[in-house]
Amino acid sequence: MAELPRYRLEIFFEGGEAHVYLAVDRTTNQQVAVRILKHSLEDGFAAKRAVREVLFMKHCKHDNIINLLDVFVTSISLKPALAIVMPKKQYSLRYFNDPSNRKTWADDYLLLRVCNIIYCILSGIEYLHLNGIKHRDLSLNNIMVDDTCNATIIDFGLCRGPAQNAKITEGPTTLGYRAPEAYTSNYTQKVDLWSIGCIFYELITGEMYLRPTIKSTDVHETQLLTMISQYKSDETFIDMFKTVVSPGRHSLLEAARPTTLRRTFELIRWPEDQSGGATRDNAIDLLENLLKFNPNERCTASEALVSPFFADYGHKTTVPETKIIDLPYCRDVFKALDDIGNDINPTNDQKFINVLKQVLVDYEVQERQICIHKAHETCVNCHQIL
Template structure:
């Protein structure tokens, strides 16, 4: 690496890693790291806001790493919705394509996540209503772009540092003043999938299961078809996860707490009942069919008795989400119209995304070609101000 620093940039060491960032970003502090990158918090002196800056670890060390880095940049650039964390800035201190070695992604700083919040407090009915509404709004947006999250869980719902949720009501002509951010947490493993099934990493790139801290927990929110790879994923895998998260907020504990993949499935079926023959016939895996058919028959539970103290409208939402057959689950767009969310609806904020063009993402390119595409994306980035509403979780 050259000892020369690009004009307008500063170089500093953060936990034995060299960072070269524009002078506007000050007070860098490492807040997390993973196999593929490191994240620092910083203060943007231009906007006087706290941001998260991610430095990818040697993004051009191989074609695989370069492809992953390009896809992450493309996806972040595409996200322009107040319930989905997008890109505030992207930069490199390298002055030309042939010298391109590192680049940095700047995102809003979210100081905590829903998982941590749930460990500290039970949420009120109105908070649960509003949070689930926000999740569905974010999901409607990413689903409309042809993107599936696939690993939605409380730890992947990043929220602002202020954990005092001020829930606005919209039925008394007040303007919503809360922004509950739906997004994968910077420091958690996350996966986003392009329809139909193209892997796209978002946030810190995925690690092997054995490397994932608390991996058992991540299984608790996964749709049954994901757990055993029964069939091609659809966007309703995310709806199942929202149902699990909502159920946990209502109960104060996870709904399906399996100790391994098969135990997770058994826990699910204690509530949903064993699948019908009609559903089994849809499974693409013969092994999955045989396994399901070998299970003892379990009857479906009435969620109204499982959640006997909950708002009946909340239970109605869960009944639409926690269905074994993904084809029967409610979509994010349909979920937003359910009576449970009527009090907080802002239809003008329930936007759809522009279609995501993943033609380049799916290509097999050389390392130099991936670098060229990435450099072009960096140079063409134009920040879009979404004007998010003040305050948050």
């Protein structure tokens, strides 16, 4: 297996957007995960996405959000790419919830375990939202969990600020967790709450909610934009939605009507109620509020965290004095990225290189003097040095 100067690589995983290695940091003997972002220095779109991910990870400090330990440029995957180093976590929630693994934890204490996982996810998302950030790609793949059911949010490649609402009908976003309004550019942070509702349902039942979901090709953009702007209630929205989706998907919409939604949840084979707030009725109430088709009626993360389901946690919201998205440094980086086109060659574009230097300024990449053309440890011929 290939090696990095500081990290001893041990196990390799192939991901959709990244190569992931489990590794050991030779300087600290700490187990870490090295995530090499594919194509991150091959075109402008991927490069800007990678820089945003590093920027958000660099500034987000919360127990339920993954830490950024190091970032550097490497050519271990043949082409130069950004590599992000994070603490090693035990399992992805996808692995944890796999049928072969559910039997080890989906027992009489299922509600308590799921309660803690969802509380952790909501706590991390509340922190992001209060700092002006939408995650936009929550799924079982992007949540890590340990044996005590403490969850950590990862993968910030699709994160955006409040005014950055690129449509997410294409790309890696998992269809089964995508809110209805996310098929347009007219959506808010509430898209993350829908995704959490889908995760909640899947952890309880072992099955995805609304599978298969509505595909972007089923909906004409201008019609859906009009529908979103005319939200009145879930009932009227679903009636409008049925006019622009294929008849084969109407049954999915009927299942989401307020008159049938609770009945759908009540038919789930629920485990025994647990002490405190972790009861079937409280769980159903929270699911209903997370899975409202109308985002105006959907709860916020802060509202969800004080629901009776989390009565034992005594959650208190802490509002930051300054949002991460409003920090002058972050505003400058976002503006600079907006001024850079998607058709650039990141390894030759001086504007992008200057932004990258600015974002990576606190990391050892500065000391290693890595060249983003060849990812050499030292480069005597290249003038574009990090």
